[in-house]
Amino acid sequence: MDALFRATRLVADPEYHWNPRTPNLTGQTIQFWDYLDRRHGGLDYEDVSPHALGRLYVRFHSSGDALPLNTLRHYVARVERDGWVHPATRRMTRHWKRHLDLLGVRDPGLRRDRPLGMSTDEVVDRLASRRLCVDNRRHGGPVYLDGTRWGMPLRKVIGMDGHANYLLVILRDLLPRLVPGRRVLFVYDDDLSYDYALLSRVTGALGARPARLPLGRVPLDGTVRASRYGGWDDVTIDRLSELCRTEFDSTAYRLGMRLYFIAMLKRTSGEPFRLDLLRRALSRAERMVRDAHHGGSPSERAGACVKPSGWVDPYRLTDGLFARRSRPAPLGLLDAVFL
Template sequence: MRGGTTGHGAAPAAEAATDAARPTVPGPRAGDGTRPRTADTPALRPTAAPPGRPRVLLAPVTVTPSKPLTPSHLKGLLWTDVMYRATAHVADVTLRYSHTTYHPTEQTLGFWEFLDRHHPDLDPSTLDELELGALYVAFRSAGERVPAAALRPYADAVEHGWTHPAAARVLDIWTAQYAELGLHDPGLRAHQPPGLSTEAMIDRLGTLGMCLDQRPLGGPVLLDLTRHGVPLRTLIAPDGRPNYLACALRELLALAPEHDEVVLLYDSQLDPDYQRLARVVAALGPAVSRVPIGRVPIDGAIRSAREGGWRDHHAGTLLAATRSGHDPRAVRLGLRLYFIAVLGPGQAESFRPDLLHQCLGRAARLLAAARDDGQPPLAEQLTRHRRTRLHIDPYRLTTSLLGRHRRTPATDLLTGVFL
């Protein structure tokens, strides 16, 4: 998953030399592995909500499209999907998951620049996510920091709807995997720009008294929550590079006021920044819920995807192993039982294929036992898992299917939320 990084910049002369030596990044070209992106945001609300229903915004952390989906990624995606589908039955819910918004981060633009500089003849359409992921690991291992000027053409192209062919290839692969996993596609391949420009975001923070803009002095733009006892946090480095938090604010400052509740789902290792983000969003009016989701250890160790090590533990491998001998519906439900109910919100339990296999069998039995007669309305079944918030808690809901004194599952619950 992503984190927020900022660049330290380079001397202006060095930036100018690098910029002059490198061609401008083009937009999408015929045959380069991309397809034209429209400026339209796909419909994210599953049904038209009756007047008076609460409005809930789900804003999960995005996964950088540069590698395979690991067990940690799958856990977050499945958690979000169950929350989205369940909450949609009791509220007007929007799932905002825009890769466009977070492409301007250095880890994404830096990777694209790395590929174009070191592999100018690369054809991503001939590679799978493992091969592209290996290149991403090489990029992170190299530890290069190119001048900010070298990344600006990429950032400008992103604002106009362009996606690097390598990222487009990964997103195409993920789209197929989303379909097999039964995940709602929030617009993986769509151009979904944030509602505010960088300058508008800075101005909006200024009106909230939460911004310290030191650019006139050659410094950074800082998120200022010191009156809350929170240290200053860089949003934009002196050389103009935004971090993940800055990108999130461009999106949420525009969207949050339209909703009654904003749910932030994120990697638990990003908690300090998401505490800050929650304070900003709360100042706009809506209730804010933070939902940290722990990573999935492999053999007892938690490793970042940037380090690799996912060859035998990624979405493609897991789907290939589970689809053999299992009904697709049992696979979808079983994966949700395992990654949500069994692993839980923390990160103490390592990935165990044997327990995943048991969950697939349990899912098949639940599907066989499901019935329609004598069941309460679906909204009533779901509301008991709301706690004090507007959204449905995926952990409470999913574990209710496995409890010792569980009820016979309702068909509409399984089909409407888990499949």
């Protein structure tokens, strides 16, 4: 995302939008916060390591100890009213911010609270007026996004318990920002492709020009799994940063991580994570920075990689950089996009 945004900024004026209220209003987050408060209420999260918080997250998901969402509305109310964030999440977010800084990654606003632009009722009313949702709340039922006109099944966005899922929260944040003809690029986990295909159809029906970029997860030991199942102890960002930065300087670390996760693993991450290949990418980055030259236009190189929907393809751009083994990399492009 960082390479995509910075490269696109060389040829256009994009806006990078991310809102912490979106994940903080999801059922998974709220139920985890409640679990921490009930089972570990005495913890001082300032003294809990991010790794230990991750282990608590895995333990929560394996415990089956999640309360119904209709009993946890006080968490939703605090987030909606004050932008409140649980101390465990504040602790982890500060940790992520530190690593973003080490990697030279632009902070999308991890700690900047943004009230959502529309209420749930306003979004449902707007969608219903365009026949884009089915609202059964007056009968005690759920609300569905309606993609049947495109051959897509109904997708529940508000349950019978009244809880709105992440799609409805995204629409609350996004719809006030849509203007006819505006290009929107959705970047998301590949596991959510159906939801984002529907979201793309809905925003297109409302006048936007949407495009999608699904990102695959990186296999560990040949298996792709969510973080809630564990198995990540040896490949956390703490561990990778420690291993890389003891041998390479910060510039090689920034570029090498991008070369590995963009050019070598690609978008779909079909190959499993390999520390030896990451080290090879860092060595390559070290040489690339040492031999970089001052010629060439960064905007021209980025412009050659623009997709029809208007954004610069970071995979094509990075592949071109990585493949030029016999020619020094242009320093201007490295500075503008990768460092």
